Ligand code: SF4
């Protein structure tokens with residue numbers, strides 16, 4: 092296991108080392124994005140029968156979680172948005188360049204953007220609108236272009252992109268990780284090229300900074316500034332494999348590892364832990380938004396506040412739920428700290444215990460996406476046919492009865508299984524941390540909190556589905 | 570280059586398959602506000618136009634949901650009916666009513682409703 096390296100697997104390794112391998116991976120997703128734009132703008136505005144909504148909200152999300160679980164952050168590796176890099180390199184010649192503000196060099200900005208995105212998702216029912224989904228794609232490409240044009244490469248992925256950071260957080264579960272083949276080699280490596288980039292000039296080998304604009308063959312380094320021998324986590328790794336190509340000593344490996352092992356070993360920053368906590372509570376909310384209880388809460392809140400303004404109600408629901416989640420997490424983590432005889436700030440307590448949320452966040456999203464993906468996976472066939480037919484291609488009559496991959500009565504047990512696995516992995520993290528302090532009861536307190544959250548999540552997933560765009564029904568219609 | 574792009578867009582737009590003509594129809598449900606379960610769908614059309622077939626397809630607004638299909642039957646002059654349309658889930662529904670006349674020409678109408 093230690094020595095196996097996916098980058099040395101005969102054909103795969105050769106392909107991944109090739110400088111255009113990322114482009115080859117990005118190309119299919121770019122074509123998917125183009126087709127989604129075309130159908131989203133010009134196709135029939137009916138979500139289950141439009142390529143934009145089906146590909147983005149069903150297949151992209153489903154495959155993403157699956158890829159992360161069985162391999163790694165493949166969707167960042169194949170992200171077509173990074174194809175803006177060509178135009179932005181050109182634009183950078185004429186545009187002023189800025190450094191990303193130091194205060195924003197953390198995950199808090201991404202946390203804010205994620206909340207904003209989730210609010211927009213619910214408020215404008217993005218899943219139900221091919222047109223808005225197409226605009227979302229345009230907006231995403233536009234922001235990626237702007238950030239990449241004015242700021243250093245990698246800024247968008249690391250500090251701005253909610254989707255990328257969702258992938259980073261979930262990929263902490265992945266069974267592979269970039270690492271140095273021989274860490275001792277790195278000690279004597281003169282340029283640390285994996286992070287600094289390599290330029291082979293006529294005057295010899297240089298880092299990107301040393302070479303400046305000099306002519307030469309360029310191998311960019313890690314854009315998210317990860318230094319290979321020190322990587323302990325998949326957080327911020329886009330699997331772009333720049334490091335592999337930049338290292339002149341062929342010292343970069345993509346090794347299998349025990350899934351989730353990093354939760355025990357890595358010491359995440361507080362902002363990263365909060366991102367994990369947010370993703371769990373946001374995933375819960377996303378699932379809750381599809382069951383009748385959610386609409387009853389909204390009706391009750393509407394009566395209580397005396398307003399039928401959906402934006403206000405949504406804001407209040409989100410603020411209450413996420414605020415409650417953050418508050419309870421602070422409280423429980425502090426209690427666990429006190430029990431184990433450690434007196435430190437509540438923030439530090441969350442940093443210590445909050446890592447346990449990572450497996451739960453993965454399980455919550457995986458369970459929810461698995462439901463949608465498995466119920467509707469085959470709809471990609473007729474929607475693609477229809478989108479291509481709209482382009483004038485002879486692709487035959489779409490069969491709209493194609494839909495489910497597994498019988499419907501398998502779905503809930505599958506979701507239960509995924510959430511139990513998440514809870515099991517969380518308990519492994521929590522009791523591992525409790526053992527480091529030689530105090531099992533402390534881990535037990537946090538585990539009890541997680542157990543309750545999972546029980547609540549299972550209750551939500553067991554409810555009958557209600558797929559409604561409006562939060563409140565017109566008066567008198569119930 | 571830009572000229573070619575425009576030409577391509579126009580060519581693709583010209584290739585778009587023709588969707589049906591709009592169907593002039595009034596759609597009612599029994600009960601008036603359907604809830605989860607079966608409901609009757611009544612489609613009133615101009616009795617002077619002779620339709621030979623009429624279908625009702627119900628989609629939910631979330632991608633990935635299996636559509637519900639039903640064949641309407643004639644129930645009097647200008648009246649077609651689906652006796653038990655299966656609204657199998659709460660939420661927003663889009664019913665697409667497609668009618669065909671004797672020459673095979675297609676007419677469509679979309680009805681949106683929320684099933685509480
Ligand atoms: S991975 Fe390669 S480039 Fe990076 S420090 Fe080690 S030897 Fe140098």
Ligand code: SF4
Pocket residue numbers: 269312313314315316317319327328329330331332333334335
């Ligand atoms: S260059 Fe950085 S982001 Fe890309 S694969 Fe290597 S470590 Fe990951």
